[in-house]
Amino acid sequence: MVGAHPVETGPALVRITVLQVPGADEPVFSSVAQGVRHEDSGHTNLTRADTALALGQIGAQVEILPACDVQQCVELAGRFEMDLVILDRCDPATVTAFFECGVPPGAPVVVVIPAEASESAALDAFRHGAADCVRVGHDYSEVLALVAMEQIRRWRQIRDRDAAQTKIHWLESLNEAIVSEIPVALAVLDDARSVVEVNPEFQRAFGLSSEHVRGVHVQSALPKDLIESGNLLQLLPPPGLALPEGSRLARMVDAQGRGSVFDVRSQRLDGEGHILLALSNVTQTESLSRRLGELERFNEFVVRSINSALMVVDREAKITFANPPAGRILGCPEGGLRGQRVEEYFSSAGELPSPLARALEDGTDSKGGEMMLSLADGTVIPIGISCSPLREESWDVQGAVVIFQDLSEIKELQRQVLQQEKMASIGQLAAGIAHEINNPVGFIHANLAQMREYLDDLSEYLDAVGDLQRAIPPGAAPEIQQAASALEETAGRIEVDYLRKDFASALRESLEGSERIRHIVSDLRDFSHQGGLATTLADVNQCVDSTANIVWTMMKHSVELKKDYQVLPELRCHPMQLKQVFMNLLVNAYQAIEESIEEGSDEGGVIEISTRHRGGGIEVAIRDTGAGIAEENLPRIFDPFFTTKEVGAGTGLGLSTSYGIVKKHGGEMTATSEPGGGARFEIFLPLEREPLREASPIDGSDEPITE
Amino acid sequence: MMNLLIVDDDAGILSALKRSLRREGWNILLADSAREALRIVDKGAVDLVLSDHKMPGMTGTELLAEVARRRPETVRLLITGWAEAVSKQELKEIGIEALIPKPWDDAELKAVLHQHLG
Numbered sequence: 001m002v003g004a005h006p007v008e009t010g011p012a013l014v015r016i017t018v019l020q021v022p023g024a025d026e027p028v029f030s031s032v033a034q035g036v037r038h039e040d041s042g043h044t045n046l047t048r049a050d051t052a053l054a055l056g057q058i059g060a061q062v063e064i065l066p067a068c069d070v071q072q073c074v075e076l077a078g079r080f081e082m083d084l085v086i087l088d089r090c091d092p093a094t095v096t097a098f099f100e101c102g103v104p105p106g107a108p109v110v111v112v113i114p115a116e117a118s119e120s121a122a123l124d125a126f127r128h129g130a131a132d133c134v135r136v137g138h139d140y141s142e143v144l145a146l147v148a149m150e151q152i153r154r155w156r157q158i159r160d161r162d163a164a165q166t167k168i169h170w171l172e173s174l175n176e177a178i179v180s181e182i183p184v185a186l187a188v189l190d191d192a193r194s195v196v197e198v199n200p201e202f203q204r205a206f207g208l209s210s211e212h213v214r215g216v217h218v219q220s221a222l223p224k225d226l227i228e229s230g231n232l233l234q235l236l237p238p239p240g241l242a243l244p245e246g247s248r249l250a251r252m253v254d255a256q257g258r259g260s261v262f263d264v265r266s267q268r269l270d271g272e273g274h275i276l277l278a279l280s281n282v283t284q285t286e287s288l289s290r291r292l293g294e295l296e297r298f299n300e301f302v303v304r305s306i307n308s309a310l311m312v313v314d315r316e317a318k319i320t321f322a323n324p325p326a327g328r329i330l331g332c333p334e335g336g337l338r339g340q341r342v343e344e345y346f347s348s349a350g351e352l353p354s355p356l357a358r359a360l361e362d363g364t365d366s367k368g369g370e371m372m373l374s375l376a377d378g379t380v381i382p383i384g385i386s387c388s389p390l391r392e393e394s395w396d397v398q399g400a401v402v403i404f405q406d407l408s409e410i411k412e413l414q415r416q417v418l419q420q421e422k423m424a425s426i427g428q429l430a431a432g433i434a435h436e437i438n439n440p441v442g443f444i445h446a447n448l449a450q451m452r453e454y455l456d457d458l459s460e461y462l463d464a465v466g467d468l469q470r471a472i473p474p475g476a477a478p479e480i481q482q483a484a485s486a487l488e489e490t491a492g493r494i495e496v497d498y499l500r501k502d503f504a505s506a507l508r509e510s511l512e513g514s515e516r517i518r519h520i521v522s523d524l525r526d527f528s529h530q531g532g533l534a535t536t537l538a539d540v541n542q543c544v545d546s547t548a549n550i551v552w553t554m555m556k557h558s559v560e561l562k563k564d565y566q567v568l569p570e571l572r573c574h575p576m577q578l579k580q581v582f583m584n585l586l587v588n589a590y591q592a593i594e595e596s597i598e599e600g601s602d603e604g605g606v607i608e609i610s611t612r613h614r615g616g617g618i619e620v621a622i623r624d625t626g627a628g629i630a631e632e633n634l635p636r637i638f639d640p641f642f643t644t645k646e647v648g649a650g651t652g653l654g655l656s657t658s659y660g661i662v663k664k665h666g667g668e669m670t671a672t673s674e675p676g677g678g679a680r681f682e683i684f685l686p687l688e689r690e691p692l693r694e695a696s697p698i699d700g701s702d703e704p705i706t707e
Numbered sequence: 708m709m710n711l712l713i714v715d716d717d718a719g720i721l722s723a724l725k726r727s728l729r730r731e732g733w734n735i736l737l738a739d740s741a742r743e744a745l746r747i748v749d750k751g752a753v754d755l756v757l758s759d760h761k762m763p764g765m766t767g768t769e770l771l772a773e774v775a776r777r778r779p780e781t782v783r784l785l786i787t788g789w790a791e792a793v794s795k796q797e798l799k800e801i802g803i804e805a806l807i808p809k810p811w812d813d814a815e816l817k818a819v820l821h822q823h824l825g
Contacts (some may be wrong), residue, residue, distance in 0.1 A: 438809055442788070
């Protein structure tokens, strides 16, 4: 580094040392010209009047430091920065002594030579190094003033030039130091954008020596990828156009495959089109800030994109973060959860869910648990829950991360699949039984019909036998008489008249019975007939009726079934699923009636089924005279897991499953009830609507059930 | 006299059908398997085959298809408890004239048979 400091330019004040050795012959004047200030140097002698007068004419403020011997003079000259040293009429020995003292180079020395001195005195003075000599004469003051002014002017010029040079030198050194030490690659470009000079960092950064790069166009001097990625040519517009402000980020990959990022700026240097290009390597800063940004984005994306609810809880079980799904499930906007005690929104029967409690207590990690969660509004939903402790650097637990999902829908779907599978296997079983019964019923029925014909024939024959018996005259042959009485005896014994009549009754009743079996078999077959995954056109009346007939077999002792069917257009639907809905409703109705009978109602119940074609759809209503639904339960009867039945008596899924099926058909299901007055369920199924979701995981196979 | 062959693996069905049709003026032949039925058909003079569908070894449609190949002039009827098991397409391909449900109605059955036997 540069050690020198710039030299101050000369003060406005002119400072002059005047050496005069007082002589006995000459008086010392104390008069001082205007503008001249005498510095008290501790000596009593002052400057001669004519000299002071001359110096007063210099035109600037003059400070005179008088000296009365060589030593004092040299001292003063060394101590202060002098503009001029005047040796005023000193004897030659003093002059010689002064110059021989080795006065440091500095202010010019003007020697005033007494008028009476020899001619050689001036020569001697010049020889010693005087800048000028003035001989005392009549115009002494004017001459000294002129000489002093000229010497001071010259000296100041020299001094200013030296100072400027020193400053330039200092600036150059500073510049050089900066340029060579600064960790920024610098290149000076000329107006043709060729490289004029580069600094060592440039050479290091791009592996080029300044000799190689000098005169080369900047496009060839810098790596191609760097120029392109940073669009660097825009930083170097043609001469005359303004340079863009700010900086560019440019990237390059070196031969070793290491990537670097540079912050590049350009700066106009002069009017000749020189431009300074500064390239700072910001790879590390850039990569750190990019990494930070990536991490922030990553976190944000993860938290945003997971469908699961995510909640962060602190050591005091207060919620510090909750994502939108958490707010949705817990019934609170996400901002509203922050700062809340977790168990107010997230509890298991009023207590902190145990996986979370364990995570906070001893840092236990739990994954994939299932539990019932009590929500703030009292609803209970099944959730899947994973809890992990959140640890400080010291590994102390500072909170926990809870991830949970609302499993209601999944559970309901599982339930539906199970139910469908159950129904499908019941259906298959029923179909198999129906088929097995079909054959014997077929021939029993055919035979009974045949036997009725036979009986008619036999009756005709018996009538003829009776006629024959009555035609026997009293005087007939004894064999004939005997045979006739034996016939009469047999007829009486077997009660042939009753037998004939009852045979007909028995056959009629058997035919009726076999007819009923045929209907049951037919209903079973209809009921279990699978629609498969695809929807089919079906008669809803037939769906309701076959289901009602099946269910009625178990309820006929306590329930009267009233049917009121209107002719309906065919509906595109999943018939098996609709039958499941009707079955759920009918069984519920039956159970409600049973319940009211148990409570002491001695009348049997009535279930009314009606179907109507109205409002672009089909309406099926099922009304019962059972116990009814309590008013407070009405809004919740379609919720999964809601049940009023005793534990174990029902899963509470029938109505929600039914509701789901009706919804899937684009329909509506409503319930009305007066406690004690029975319940009425209405299902509306639109005829025209969006196609059904065909790819439901429900139902069995699409194959027809083979014989 | 028209010869009518009834095929069913259930003896109860066979005798009930024979009973039903006894007085219709046809000669009723019975077979309790498709194999037996084909043997009777091969002897010739069978005007109509009324076959059950689900039978061990060979189904009714397979039997009727074979009958159609051997004796195309024979009238072919299928009697089954599960009409859905046989597609209309299949019936058409084999040339089955009618499909009678089980359990059958005597009057209907007789009407169909009379229609096909003239």
